[in-house]
Amino acid sequence: MGNSAWNYCLSRLEGEIPEQQLNTWIRPLQAVEEQGQLRLLAPNRFVMDWVRDHFLDRIRSLITAPDGPGLNAVVLEIGSQAAPAVKTNSRTASQPQQEQARTPASSNINPKFTFDTFVEGKSNQLARAACTQVAGNPGAAYNPLFLYGGVGLGKTHLMHAVGNLILRDRPGAKVLYLHSERFVGDMVKALQHNAINEFKRHYRGADALLIDDIQFFARKERSQEEFFHTFNALLEGQQQVVLTCDRYPKEVDGLEERLKSRFGWGLTVAIEPPELETRVAILMSKASQDGVDLPDEVAFFIAKRIWSNIRELEGALKRVVANAQFTGQAITLDFTKEALKDLLALQDKLVTVENIQKTVAEYYKIRVADLLSKRRSRSITRPRQVAMALAKELTSHSLPEIGDAFGGRDHTTVLHACRKVEELRQGDSRVDEDFGNLLRTLTT
Numbered sequence: 001m002g003n004s005a006w007n008y009c010l011s012r013l014e015g016e017i018p019e020q021q022l023n024t025w026i027r028p029l030q031a032v033e034e035q036g037q038l039r040l041l042a043p044n045r046f047v048m049d050w051v052r053d054h055f056l057d058r059i060r061s062l063i064t065a066p067d068g069p070g071l072n073a074v075v076l077e078i079g080s081q082a083a084p085a086v087k088t089n090s091r092t093a094s095q096p097q098q099e100q101a102r103t104p105a106s107s108n109i110n111p112k113f114t115f116d117t118f119v120e121g122k123s124n125q126l127a128r129a130a131c132t133q134v135a136g137n138p139g140a141a142y143n144p145l146f147l148y149g150g151v152g153l154g155k156t157h158l159m160h161a162v163g164n165l166i167l168r169d170r171p172g173a174k175v176l177y178l179h180s181e182r183f184v185g186d187m188v189k190a191l192q193h194n195a196i197n198e199f200k201r202h203y204r205g206a207d208a209l210l211i212d213d214i215q216f217f218a219r220k221e222r223s224q225e226e227f228f229h230t231f232n233a234l235l236e237g238q239q240q241v242v243l244t245c246d247r248y249p250k251e252v253d254g255l256e257e258r259l260k261s262r263f264g265w266g267l268t269v270a271i272e273p274p275e276l277e278t279r280v281a282i283l284m285s286k287a288s289q290d291g292v293d294l295p296d297e298v299a300f301f302i303a304k305r306i307w308s309n310i311r312e313l314e315g316a317l318k319r320v321v322a323n324a325q326f327t328g329q330a331i332t333l334d335f336t337k338e339a340l341k342d343l344l345a346l347q348d349k350l351v352t353v354e355n356i357q358k359t360v361a362e363y364y365k366i367r368v369a370d371l372l373s374k375r376r377s378r379s380i381t382r383p384r385q386v387a388m389a390l391a392k393e394l395t396s397h398s399l400p401e402i403g404d405a406f407g408g409r410d411h412t413t414v415l416h417a418c419r420k421v422e423e424l425r426q427g428d429s430r431v432d433e434d435f436g437n438l439l440r441t442l443t444t
């Protein structure tokens with residue numbers, strides 16, 4: 001393994017730094033390991049300064065830690081190395097960057113994010129179906145297609161999958177993917193350089209425009225104005241627009257009403273946090289893509305303990321795999337528990353039964369004391385059952401422990417609550433929505 005220290009470091013950083021920042025600052029770095037030190041090559045001074053100021057201390061502590069690669073030093077400088085000659089399909093630090101530099105108008109579609117690599121489950125079924133429809137009939141099926149849901153649930157993946165499928169069917173199509181921050185940045189640059197017409201032409205000429213995380217448009221009036229016109233022009237021309245957001249569009253403060261109402265013209269679909277079976281399937285699929293043999297019990301263990309989002313799930317898997325490769329050990333359940341020890345401890349600390357009770361009480365506008373009381377009116381029992389079910393799902397406490405924490409109730413009451421909530425979630429969309437909202441609040 002040429003760069004095992006750097007790969008190890010990356011796998012750790014992936015769990016700590018938002019994807020957007022990793023792509024912007026960390027992945028463009030090239031790493032060279034030599035004589036006990038790691039040389040990091042930044043493509044330019046801007047990146048070097050940023051990495052030095054924001055990430056270098058952390059990288060150094062990971063690289064030199066005795067229980068990590070244990071190298072002596074990290075050197076950061078400007079430079080580049082020739083790209084390795086053979087590299088199939090795997091993402092290297094520098095490739096996407098170089099690609100972009102050569103062809104600034106390129107689509108930025110990540111070839112790894114396809115429908116084939118997207119695992120379907122109840123939580124994302126509708127979103128996936130809508131995306132396949134759109135990819136098969138761009139501009140005609142649903143326009144715009146608006147995907148929303150919490151962080152790391154696969155919105156970006158699906159968006160790229162749409163782009164990839166359109167490009168497969170029509171290789172000449174102009175498919176533009178970008179984060180909404182980039183749209184804002186490009187617009188500002190265009191205004192500064194008197195090039196707004198070019199900017200308009202560029203975006204309005206897209207056959208499909210895919211814009212990620214549009215909550216970043218909030219309170220940026222000039223950008224919203226420009227986006228509004230771009231959006232209208234595209235819709236009129238039957239060019240496809242796909243948008244994502246971390247919440248339901250109407251709930252984004254600081255977004256103009258006319259935009260919100262336009263977003264509702266097409267189809268708006270939610271992606272929910274995946275249920276256990278889907279999480280296991282995703283882990284299995286990621287492992288097999290990387291050629292890793294993942295025992296079932298390990299997949300179940302990770303999926304049970306990490307529920308909030310798929311990026312974290314992937315991060316945990318990467319950490320286990322990197323540690324196993326690094327130490328040359330097999331991936332067993334014990335090994336996995338050890339590798340994820342600090343991550344899981346951190347998580348246990350974050351979601352406590354008290355925390356759940358407080359959040360649930362606030363959500364239903366009742367008092368925590370009501371949850372613990374003997375009161376049996378519907379307005380109290382339902383939130384209490386939901387809180388118990390959340391405690392079972394999100395903490396590692398046993399049923400008797402949870403019962404105790406809810407005013408000394410019996411474990412069978414907790415079991416009943418969990419079953420009841422499960423049943424209600426199937427049959428009553430309000431309960432399902434409440435549960436989803438609470439899960440999101442507690443885990444993000």
Ligand SMILES: Nc1ncnc2c1ncn2[C@@H]1O[C@H](COP(=O)(O)OP(=O)(O)OP(=O)(O)O)[C@@H](O)[C@H]1O
Nearest residue numbers: 117118119150151152153154155156157282310311
């Ligand atoms: N159903 C799925 N099958 C396989 N991989 C998935 C699935 N959902 C998400 N992922 C993976 O999880 C990671 C995070 O997903 P993605 O970046 O698409 O999330 P997101 O919803 O766009 O989050 P954010 O709002 O933070 O941008 C990606 O690596 C993606 O491939």
